[in-house]
Amino acid sequence: MKKIAIIGECMIELNGEPFGNMWQTYGGDTLNTATYLSRISSPHDIEVHYISAMGNDKLSQQMIQHWQQDHIHTENVLIAPSRQAGLYLIQLDKFGERTFLYWRSESAARYLLQHPDYPQVQNSLAEMDMIYLSGISLAILPDADRNALISQLQQLAKQGVKIAFDSNYRPKLWESVQKTQEIYTALYPCIHLALVTFDDEQALWGDKQPAQSIQRLKQLGVKNIVLKQGKEGALFCDEQGNEQNVSTTPVTNVVDTTSAGDAFNAGFLNGYLRNKPAQQCCQQGNQVAGIVIQHKGAIIDKTATEHLIHQFN
Numbered sequence: 001m002k003k004i005a006i007i008g009e010c011m012i013e014l015n016g017e018p019f020g021n022m023w024q025t026y027g028g029d030t031l032n033t034a035t036y037l038s039r040i041s042s043p044h045d046i047e048v049h050y051i052s053a054m055g056n057d058k059l060s061q062q063m064i065q066h067w068q069q070d071h072i073h074t075e076n077v078l079i080a081p082s083r084q085a086g087l088y089l090i091q092l093d094k095f096g097e098r099t100f101l102y103w104r105s106e107s108a109a110r111y112l113l114q115h116p117d118y119p120q121v122q123n124s125l126a127e128m129d130m131i132y133l134s135g136i137s138l139a140i141l142p143d144a145d146r147n148a149l150i151s152q153l154q155q156l157a158k159q160g161v162k163i164a165f166d167s168n169y170r171p172k173l174w175e176s177v178q179k180t181q182e183i184y185t186a187l188y189p190c191i192h193l194a195l196v197t198f199d200d201e202q203a204l205w206g207d208k209q210p211a212q213s214i215q216r217l218k219q220l221g222v223k224n225i226v227l228k229q230g231k232e233g234a235l236f237c238d239e240q241g242n243e244q245n246v247s248t249t250p251v252t253n254v255v256d257t258t259s260a261g262d263a264f265n266a267g268f269l270n271g272y273l274r275n276k277p278a279q280q281c282c283q284q285g286n287q288v289a290g291i292v293i294q295h296k297g298a299i300i301d302k303t304a305t306e307h308l309i310h311q312f313n
Helices: 029-040 058-069 108-114 118-125 135-139 143-158 177-190 198-205 210-219 260-272 278-292 308-312
Strands: 002-007 011-016 022-027 046-054 077-079 087-092 098-103 130-134 162-166 193-197 224-228 234-237 243-246
Touching (some): 002 029, 029 046, 029 130, 029 135, 029 278, 029 308, 046 058, 046 108, 046 118, 058 077, 077 108, 108 118, 130 135, 130 143, 130 260, 177 198, 193 198, 224 260, 243 278
Parallel strands (some): 011 087, 162 193
Antiparallel strands (some): 011 022
């Protein structure tokens, strides 16, 4: 049994046309990964814990119930009665590419570390085999809380907990490129597994070639790297510097790319936590992402991926 804690924010999702047809669900990069990882994993092999804060309103309560139905452990989802979940609106173009509008500045998750019960969460993190978070998990936090979380992760890494990180760079959430670089540079030396997207590396660091991204992350101390390149597949580099390209099967029926990277991470982590070869982990990630992008919304119907439980486990 492997235990993974996934830190982040889940928001209410509105999907559709403004002042037109719209449907409501939920999503958020880390919650998407937690959901798909839990759905495709045997609960006897991998235990998925979500770490966040929510309100006590009906929407928040129902969202947590949905997570529990997906067998996500929610003991470390703290309830902040004075706050609510954030909100975002997705608009899609004819190619399935999306644009977002967010209302999240006062969301409960932003103040996770200030919750009076957070010390209990911090204690539980030390019992995990792996902790996973994203650039968004860091970006939404106040500056002092962000620095505190990085310090906690650095200490946990020294204690043997493996830290996994998806850089998931969203410029609008950061005060500047320089600030983002500063925070990521502080975090990377304790990262056991980085799951990054080349488009983000280009936007944040100005990389021209994937090799530049790999070289920089290695120099910063990252042990294992997955560089996601969309339809070009993924590039994996291990602790010894061995690199492996893993291609993907093109998907012709792309409906919505909203959580493609999050779904890839879930498939990869399922294999990685069970010590599968890197190529197989990447193939699993590609397979989960390939299914998810053929459906609308960040969290698709669980029947679409249920066959993967038997295939992957």
